[in-house]
Amino acid sequence: MVRLVGVDLPRNKKIAYALTYIHGIGLTSARKIIEVADIDSDTRVYDLTTEQGVALRQTLENTGLKFEGDLRRFNGLNIKRLNEINCYRGKRHRNSLPTRGQRTRTNARNRRGSKKTVTGKKK
Template sequence: MVEESELKYFVRIINTDLDGTQPVQLALTGIKGIGLHAALIIARRAGVDTRATMGLLGDEDVAAIEEQVKAYPASVPKWMVNRPVDVYSGEPKHLYGSDLSLAKEDDINLMKKMRCYRGIRHENGLKVRGQRTKATGRFGKIVGVSKRRN
């Protein structure tokens, strides 16, 4: 641990600036693709106290956390990664940051190209996951009952 006067307000891990004033577990959730449970696993495997302030960690602790973030997909079961079966390679992957956003966008474009049900729903801007659409998710002019004027 470093003295409190040496608090780093931003800690950079995996091309993401993390809030140095937060505890390690919460700060790691600032990386897109890492939730609370994954952050807990990463911090424990790095040997860092999950409640320690992120900005007070030494450089070796931050390096250990970054190493564990990169090794996360290999160290957890297949069902804990955010991409259990990659469409192109067939291997389990865990994507972070902009890679996750791009992969999601590519998946949606692939569905649109295949003209599958979900792809067509995405194209038309409709709900995709089976939600009801009779009353919610409307767009355009407001249509409904108008109040009676006295």
């Protein structure tokens, strides 16, 4: 089992796809990382040698990017700052509404949650 940046990588996946399980690494950056670490892209996680694991760790440390806990903390602090200064985006975060101008009369179901039916008025 390979553990990088506090995340257990899935054993049966190719290394490029397994690296995307780390928060902050997408497929493009994963491919760049394995290229810098000089690892074949068809290698599965269970086939990695210890030297390749060490090379991956060193490459991740030298990229200068934020991963996992640091990135989550960074994003959380940014949202907290928006809430504290009471700006429009902060209010939208607070009310669990889309922050980037999307419509909410219809759609926005992922952000607003599941529908809550309101009964009609009696006359």
